[in-house]
Amino acid sequence: MTCVCPGSISQSVWEKTQRHPCYSAEAHSKYARIHLPVAPRCNIQCNYCNRKFDCVNESRPGVTSEVLTPELAREKFVWVREKVEDLSVVGIAGPGDALADWQATKQTIKAIQAIAPEVVFCLSTNGLRLPDYAAEMVELGIHHVTVTLNALDSEIGAKIYQFITYQGRRYEGKAAAEILLQNQLAGIRYLTGHGILVKVNMVMIKGINDHHIPEVVKKVKELGVFVTNIMPLIPATGSNFENFPQTSMKEVNELRNLCQLDLPQMRHCQQCRADAIGRLHEDRSQEFRMANRTGETKKVYNPVRKQYRIAVTSKYNKLVDQHFGHATGFTIYQGDGYTFQPMEQRSASKYCSGMADCEEGENRRDQTIDALQDCDAVLTMRIGPHAKDKLSCRGVTAIEYCDSVENGLRYAVEVLIKQEATEYERGIASTKRTAN
Template structure:
């Protein structure tokens, strides 16, 4: 397990702790462009300037460029406590780029917390490498724990260059997500479950996701309303209302502690939650 004695307090992570979000910032380094899953709400067009949502960035950085950007930012401000990789694809689909970046960050800035956000498909076999690279927090996006529902959310998953679809794809993903979360907790990492709320697809299923996440040992859960994206199968779906989201969070709070302050950050987010992206910080 990573030694945390000389690092920032784990409770300073602004995405995991609402009280920290008013004081402490993060930087997402967009070094991972590829993804091993095709979700029915994602169009993979990430070079966006004016959109603020996961999977969006102005530029893809090489690991060395990302480290240079981090070093510049740390000279400009003192509130950055977390370095994260959240895409714009899946960090473990671009494993070499992700690990190179994380190892360099941890070597140069060992007091910073390090965070990775992933769909979990490639996670089980790389947990120890993430721990060795200094990772303290992991977010795993779990949108279904019933493969019959999952097949409505995921068009395909790719494992070892083989494409899987339908029920088989959803079963593979779920099994790997469970193995991943359990393995992360066995190694002492902090785990958050992200769940995209998809009206008419998984809304009634979210209590089951929360119960399963609790059984796996996850620490917190973050329910995120769908952002309909043009050109996707779910482009015409409506986003849940604030009242609907409040009801969902309240109904599952007995299973898992809920996060209420998420800003659905870009893959190149910088600073306090909702503050901006990497280009705006330069």
């Protein structure tokens, strides 16, 4: 894919594009990127997607070995930048959706912009929340956005998407596909109208949307999209399409050749992991897992050496690598931020048994939460909002983290100390107002 700078693109944006390995075929062998997995939530369920967060042996969208907080993402960027030459792009591609976890995405971008303003930022999204956040994306100075748009026909879309969650409601079938499409088109139109280069991804699914993709390309061309990327279906184990035939690259390239008549086609896509690091033809993500860091142990400010009880979800007591709803046991640690001791192991009933919806098994969930109410915090890779709220009502703070258990415990104590300081300050302020 070779592109000549269009007159509508500013020189500064074009220069950044020449350092973006996904937007420039020439750049993909020269420049490296880092995907920061700070956005684990997703607001749609695609039938081809199974987002396994801890699979080290797969390379496909939605897969990562760790989920990071914005603070840890900044640390990881600094670490990788010191080791990887020609690191030019910071991408946020999940492992869920960058806009479904917008606050974490935005905090990460601002934190890195403060130390590396020259970096090219790139976001990937399904587009459902684009109308809500497109203006903020422009204000943040993001110039490259990828939107996955698989169909213009709601009947076709209903075969691809199981459901969407939008404005507090769940939609299925054609209704879900129509809302999603409406927001995708409106969001893309806004972005391109404000100088953002948009790449549209399409998953080619034989017998469902393969014949329809040329129509999608023509439509997004009208909206001012910069380039399209037709990707083969990867039948992910555990997804609704796991038994579908994998689309061959011969079929994909034939379709790309046809669509090339309307828009430039990306032909070097590697369908990267959500934590990918390095050039497109390499993956150094496992080299840079946060659990592999070495160096001086970070000190925790806890002068009174208060002891905290923290329940941890971990498969082998090495990494914080389990979803709260998937845990069948919790290790209870006690410590002050300097040292920790494992106190006991508590069993639990796994209550989240479905990939698409973790709201079932409420009784088992409540039993688990009741069993943890003597703890100060739960340290887990991911937790749903309802479980988080129920823990909070019992005075237990839910903390999402993905790194070693040792680092996670220190981080949890930091969070608890800051939380207590904030509550103390609020109490003083409230007392002053009452006195006055």
